[in-house]
């Protein structure tokens with residue numbers, strides 16, 4: 001017997017209205033117990049809510065969605081009450097008295113998924129939409145919630161099931177005359193086509209994941225170059241300690257920015273030099289690791305003290321940027337590596353920073369923008385598509401020599417695609433996906 005669950009579906013805190021959502025077989029009886037009787041399905045009704053002892057909880061607007069026409073596919077009731085913490089507490093107590101229990105994170109969406117109201121990628125899109133803080137995140141989440149990604153993966157999976165049938169037919173009823181060439185001719189081209197589609201799907205420069213999770217920039221350079229001063233300027237607050245003592249920053253200090261409609265995480269790092277103690281050495285190690293993993297490196301150079309050198313530039317990749325800082329103290333005309341942008345700036349006077357910011361915004365739009373929302377938005381999707389692709393490449397190489405092994409590889413790919421949409425029921429995958437939701441979703 002399924003539990004009946006409830007949760008605050010609107011935001012916590014004081015508000016004009018709070019919505020408490022209930023889902024499960026006892027939703028109707030609980031609603032009737034509190035409101036006196038069930039309102040008409042899908043029509044708002046204003047009623048008094050009373051606790052078991054007859055005391056008034058609140059006057060509320062009620063909605064009753066009998067299964068299956070509801071968000072979860074179960075019987076669902078919605079209580080629109082006044083949004084004070086005491087009202088919500090009293091209503092929660094009354095619902096618990098009716099035998100209901102508070103929902104776990106993501107439990108409503110998980111039930112919707114279990115009742116076929118949405119596939120896994122759509123559920124993820126819904127979670128992303130609720131978390132969306134930028135317009136690009138919102139557009140991407142809406143596209144995914146609309147089923148764009150799920151239907152693509154579903155089409156791939158259907159095509160593979162057909163191909164698998166062809167391969168298995170060949171294994172079970174080998175035609176002496178045309179094995180193995182016949183199979184390669186029939187199953188080869190569709191597999192090649194699918195591999196090409198998957199490769200194209202993966203070759204998106206991680207655009208969707210960057211939009212969803214943020215674009216990362218590591219600010220690196222020698223001690224006292226002005227990295228922390230720069231981070232503070234970008235964040236418009238004193239996020240990192242600035243001092244004239246070289247080696248001030250040891251830990252990585254990350255600030256979150258919204259630029260050109262994209263979430264950007266900019267990391268201040270320890271100045272790079274021969275460390276004077278173990279703590280600084282750890283700071284330098286972390287700085288180098290962050291520089292390695294970031295989407296962009298921003299090398300800061302104090303032009304009043306250093307001439308830019310090969311060793312510092314060696315950390316940069318095309319698309320990275322050099323800030324030639326402290327131009328209020330000295331002027332500079334240094335060559336930078338091919339493909340790397342450079343800006344003479346003074347963090348102290350803010351000179352040159354507008355030009356840098358304009359460049360950064362343009363870069364973000366070029367790298368992450370696009371006429372259409374990127375379909376692939378999570379590392380989970382990328383890993384599974386990669387897994388499916390690897391199996392299909394293996395299958396292609398085995399098709400003519402070992403069709404039964406090729407069939408097993410195609411099966412693996414089908415399973416990976418099934419994991420993407422939730423077509424194959426894997427409890428731990430579902431646990432992982434839905435536990436990232438917050439309560440009330």
Ligand SMILES: Nc1nc2c(ncn2[C@@H]2O[C@H](COP(=O)(O)OP(=O)(O)OP(=O)(O)O)[C@@H](O)[C@H]2O)c(=O)[nH]1
Pocket residue numbers: 222223224225226227228229230241242243244245246247248249250269270271272325326327328329345346347348349
């Ligand atoms: N004149 C001048 N001084 C600057 C400028 N930018 C930063 N400074 C100064 O340079 C010194 C070092 O600045 P920080 O921001 O702490 O440098 P950092 O690169 O973070 O240093 P570490 O954390 O020690 O690696 C401070 O005294 C800053 O006030 C600038 O554009 N012009």
Ligand SMILES: [K+]
Pocket residue numbers: 223224242243244245246247248249
């Ligand atoms: K410093």
Ligand SMILES: [Mg+2]
Pocket residue numbers: 227228229240241242248249268269271
């Ligand atoms: Mg610093």
